Amino acid sequence: xxxxxxxxxxxxxxxxxxxxxxxxxxxxxxxxxxxxxxxxxxxxxxxxxxxxxxxxxxxxxxxxxxxxxxxxxxxxxxxxxxxxxxxxxxxxxxxxxxxxxxxxxxxxxxxxxxxxxxxxxxxxxxxxxxxxxxxxxxxxxxxxxxxxxxxxxxxxxxxxxxxxxxxxxxxxxxxxxxxxxxxxxxxxxxxxxxxxxxxxxxxxxxxxxxxxxxxxxxxxxxxxxxxxxxxxxxxxxxxxxxxxxxxxxxxx
Amino acid sequence: xxxxxxxxxxxxxxxxxxxxxxxxxxxxxxxxxxxxxxxxxxxxxxxxxxxxxxxxxxxxxxxxxxxxxxxxxxxxxxxxxxxxxxxxxxxxxxxxxxxxxxxxxxxxxxxxxxxxxxxxxxxxxxxxxxxxxxxxxxxxxxxxxxxxxxxxxxxxxxxxxxxxxxxxxxxxxxxxxxxxxxxxxxxxxxxxxxxxxxxxxxxxxxxxxxxxxxxxxxxxxxxxxxxxxxxxxxxxxxxxxxxxxxxxxxxx
DNA sequence: CGCGCGCCTTGACCTGGATCAAATCCGCGG
DNA sequence: CCGCGGATTTGATCCAGGTCAAGGCGCGCG
Numbered sequence: 001x002x003x004x005x006x007x008x009x010x011x012x013x014x015x016x017x018x019x020x021x022x023x024x025x026x027x028x029x030x031x032x033x034x035x036x037x038x039x040x041x042x043x044x045x046x047x048x049x050x051x052x053x054x055x056x057x058x059x060x061x062x063x064x065x066x067x068x069x070x071x072x073x074x075x076x077x078x079x080x081x082x083x084x085x086x087x088x089x090x091x092x093x094x095x096x097x098x099x100x101x102x103x104x105x106x107x108x109x110x111x112x113x114x115x116x117x118x119x120x121x122x123x124x125x126x127x128x129x130x131x132x133x134x135x136x137x138x139x140x141x142x143x144x145x146x147x148x149x150x151x152x153x154x155x156x157x158x159x160x161x162x163x164x165x166x167x168x169x170x171x172x173x174x175x176x177x178x179x180x181x182x183x184x185x186x187x188x189x190x191x192x193x194x195x196x197x198x199x200x201x202x203x204x205x206x207x208x209x210x211x212x213x214x215x216x217x218x219x220x221x222x223x224x225x226x227x228x229x230x231x232x233x234x235x236x237x238x239x240x241x242x243x244x245x246x247x248x249x250x251x252x
Numbered sequence: 253x254x255x256x257x258x259x260x261x262x263x264x265x266x267x268x269x270x271x272x273x274x275x276x277x278x279x280x281x282x283x284x285x286x287x288x289x290x291x292x293x294x295x296x297x298x299x300x301x302x303x304x305x306x307x308x309x310x311x312x313x314x315x316x317x318x319x320x321x322x323x324x325x326x327x328x329x330x331x332x333x334x335x336x337x338x339x340x341x342x343x344x345x346x347x348x349x350x351x352x353x354x355x356x357x358x359x360x361x362x363x364x365x366x367x368x369x370x371x372x373x374x375x376x377x378x379x380x381x382x383x384x385x386x387x388x389x390x391x392x393x394x395x396x397x398x399x400x401x402x403x404x405x406x407x408x409x410x411x412x413x414x415x416x417x418x419x420x421x422x423x424x425x426x427x428x429x430x431x432x433x434x435x436x437x438x439x440x441x442x443x444x445x446x447x448x449x450x451x452x453x454x455x456x457x458x459x460x461x462x463x464x465x466x467x468x469x470x471x472x473x474x475x476x477x478x479x480x481x482x483x484x485x486x487x488x489x490x491x492x493x494x495x496x497x498x499x500x501x502x503x504x
Numbered sequence: 505c506g507c508g509c510g511c512c513t514t515g516a517c518c519t520g521g522a523t524c525a526a527a528t529c530c531g532c533g534g
Numbered sequence: 535c536c537g538c539g540g541a542t543t544t545g546a547t548c549c550a551g552g553t554c555a556a557g558g559c560g561c562g563c564g
Contacts, residue, residue, distance in 0.1 A: 078407045081495045086410040088403040099396055106400050133385055140392045144351055147395060148358050150402035151340040155330045157409035158338040158452030162521065192542065200410030205521055207543055224530070225542060243333045414551065444512065457551055459513055476560070477512060506564095513558070520552090528543070534536085 018042070022118075027094035028068045029142065032134040040132075044124045050074075050111035056097070057109040065119045066098030072115030073189045076107045077197060087198040089146070090190075092176075096142055100126050112189055157200045160241055165199040166209040167239035170219060174230055185229040192225075213239065269299075274370075279346035280320045281394065284386040292384075296376045302326075302363035308349070309361040317371040318350030324367030325441045328359045329449065339450040340405075341398070342442075344428075348394055352378045364441055409452045412493055417451040418461040419491035422471060426482050437481040444477075465491065 019025060019042045030041055047070070050056055056074060057063050069091045076089035088107055091097060097109060097117060120128075129136040156165055177186035188195075196203045210228075213219045218239050220229045230236050271277060271294045282293055299322070302308055308326060309315050321343045328341035340359055343349060349361065349369060372380075381388040408417055429438035440447075448455045462480075465471045470491050472481045482488050 076403075078403060079495075080407070080411060080493055082493075084411040086407040088406045101393060101396070107403065130385065130389070133382065133388065136385065136388055136392060137382070140388060140395060141353060143392060143395045143399060144353070147399045147402060150399060150406065151328070151330060151359065154340045154402065154405055154409055155332070155338040157406055159332060159336040202522060203542080204523080204544085208521090211543070241332055241334075243331075454552060455512080456514085456553080460551090463513070508563090509561090511559085511561105513556105515556080516554085518551105518553075519549100521548105522550090523548070524546085526543100526545080528541105530539105530541080532538090534538105 017047075019045075022070070024068070024070060024094040028118075029096050029135060029139050030068075032138045033132070034134065037132050037134055040128065041120070044120050044128075046119050047116055048119055049114060049116045052111055052113055054111045055108065056111055056115070056117070057105045059105060059108045061105050062103045063098050063105055064103075064122055066096070066100060066122055066125050067117040067119040069093055069095045069097060070116045070118045073112040074115050075110050075112055075190075075194060075197075077110065078107045085197050086200060087194065089150070090198070096139065098122070100129055100139075112194065162199075162201055162205050163209050163212065163239060164241040165201060166195075166206055167213060167218070167236055168242065169195060169199060170210075170213070170228060170230070171233070171236050171240050174228070174233070174236070183229050183231055184233055185227070187227050270294075271297075274322070276320070276322060276346040280370075281348050281387060281391050282320075284390050285384070286386070289384050289386055292380065293372070296372050296380075298371050299368055300371055301366060301368045304363055304365055306363045307360065308363055308367070308369070309357045311357060311360045313357050314355045315350050315357055316355075316374055318348070318352060318374055318377050319369040319371040321345055321347045321349060322368045322370045325364040326367050327362050327364055327442075327446060327449075329362065330359045337449050338452060339446065341402070342450070348391065350374070352381055352391075364446065414451075414453055414457050415461050415464065415491060416493040417453060418447075418458055419465060419470070419488055420494065421447060421451060422462075422465070422480060422482070423485070423488050423492050426480070426485070426488070435481050435483055436485055437479070439479050 019030065019038050022028075025031070030038060033041065050072075059078065071093060074091040074097075075087050076091065077085050077087045079085045091109070098105070100122070103122065129139065156168055160168065173186045173188060174184040178184060190198065192203045192206050195201075196206045199206065201209075210219075210221065210225075213236075214221050216239075218230070218232075218235050220231070222228070271282065271290050274280075277283070282290060285293065302324075311330065323345060326343040326349075327339050328343065329337050329339045331337040343361070350357070352374070355374065381391065408420055412420065425438045425440060426436040430436060442450065444455045444458050447453075448458045451458065453461075462471075462473065462477075465488075466473050468491075470482070470484075470487050472483070474480070
């Protein structure tokens, strides 16, 4: 868990970018904004970058900001006093961080890769959503997607076997990375520890199940264990035990 | 699982009531509405009642309405094809049912007790939230509360022991029913099966853990097993394994 | 008042995943 | 090219909670 300075870790690239050119412009909380609203957002925004492993917010912290994840990947985790940890969410580009109307974070937010947030000072943002329905409506939409995803995950945590859990997670990552071409392939952003934390399992069990899925020909694993590919997605889907309803774990 | 007619199960009492006199007026989605907005809601609303055990919506159903639970108690459940079931939420008075912007229910909704909903035709409601920020803001607030609750539950399902899970649930029910007086007392709305479904356990394990908590003097159980009381809430809290952060499972 | 039917509880046993403990692999700096 | 440290895999064993199987208990009904 190396803690590097971070703020300057990824200099320049995204500094005070024009919203119009933002790669997630049409998926983030600002998706429905018109020109004027976008201007207003652009006025108040600022960027900040965190290095892998760095803490973006501690459980119970008071956050002076909310924002959108622009680049990278971060995890949300909750823990029990004795050290047991459960990941309760994952942030990917366009996901929203923080909660208007409450300043204390109910979970810890940690950067997995180099991560850049587009930040808005809380008070200003709250005023903004009070009078621009385009933002609050989009935020409602995104929150409901996350709620659905959280509930899908509750089913996984409450009822799925270890094999099904691992297959479900791999399926999600693969679908995300999908390039439409048959042998699906993806580089895992999460290490075994983070996967175990997400799945309510231990590292050892995750590793064993990945090995089992490989033995059974459901997936292939490249050297290093971080890249997986899947010759037949339907087989993986079957191993995940899902009913045919589309999964919603990573909301759009 | 007796399926009674239901629609006429609770005649009169709540039929087309005046919103101003509604017992949950200040907690539901209409909490922030002013007089005009309330009139508009009152125009479009209608009541409907379900009997215990009746299905309000099936997983995947298209719901023509959204609404607020006015009276009773209902469960949200998701299931796997082979019959495994996980409860993913519970609806209590003032909770909102359904999702503006999407018509298919992602889970099954079932009445636990006699349950009355205050219904709004979907299209009309969507138009309403598009131009009354008071409703959409409140709905966002409620959704974020539910999201927090879902994430607390993920921690429970992923990492807590059977004893901790049962203690957590009992603590929630007791706190809800709290009359401030020391020996907390509550009648469980949920039977053992529903509890097991909520907690990601089996009926037998729930029963055994309740017995164990009683043996250990953490709780007392009245004849019939449906009423529990707790001489010392701090002890129960301890058995639940929570850190001191207030739990949010049943959002306000 | 006794009977039957849902629940709930309890007991005996089994197993999936946790725990404890090595190996092995890999990227990296020297 | 070598050695080191962190991540991953694999093996051996344990145990919490699931499964299967009887009982109890309370309640409504004939």
